[in-house]
Amino acid sequence: MIKLEGITKSFGSLQVLKGIDLEIDKGEIVSIVGPSGAGKTTLLQIMGTLDAPDSGCVLIDDTNVSRMKQKALSAFRNSHIGFVFQFHQLLPEFTAIENVMIPAFIAGMSSSEATKRAAEILDFMKLKERASHKPNELSGGEKQRVAVARALINNPAVILADEPSGSLDTHNKEELHQLFFDLRNQFGQTFVIVTHDEALAQLTDRTIHMLDGVIQ
16 A cells, blocks of 8 residues: 655755655554654655655555656645644635535535535534534534545545644544544545554554654
8 A cells, every 4th residue: 555665854964764664554554653853744744745755765556656747746645645634724714514625626526526525424424513614613623523524535545644633632532533443444544643642553553663763
């Protein structure tokens, strides 16, 4: 599903990633843990094609994304990868269902098809009654579930999450963590989650420990 070979990345004189080799299987839920500055988020961004490595290659679904031109890469990212961030990044002027539909419109999905799919996902997330609410009318847990629904709209092969439960209270954290496993079981997605949450890391199929730009 995901294969990283010899990934290095520097910012100025600071080498953040020092030759990362990593394979993640289809349907796996993998957590990446380590102290701040270990390179976790940089690795996730490279895995998600949001940033390019200085050397090495990234393969997703047997496609070498490291060789793709920017326009093709953007289209691949939109259709194959979903993102969930610590702070939901919902657009405040749009309702929950409109926020979920945005990636579908970018992919060229019709309005009727996008509306139908977004409604189905929000129903699965137990957010059917909140679909017409704007972000400021939703709780923190609801906003993060809307963000997960947005990541799912194009049925991506992999979901990349960066501290997805970092801004949530204990109850909402537990609900979100369970949701990842429910989604994997229902839709077969692969999840890669950068987290400081030990409880979440212990639940995942595999935990990858990073320190000073290398996998331990």
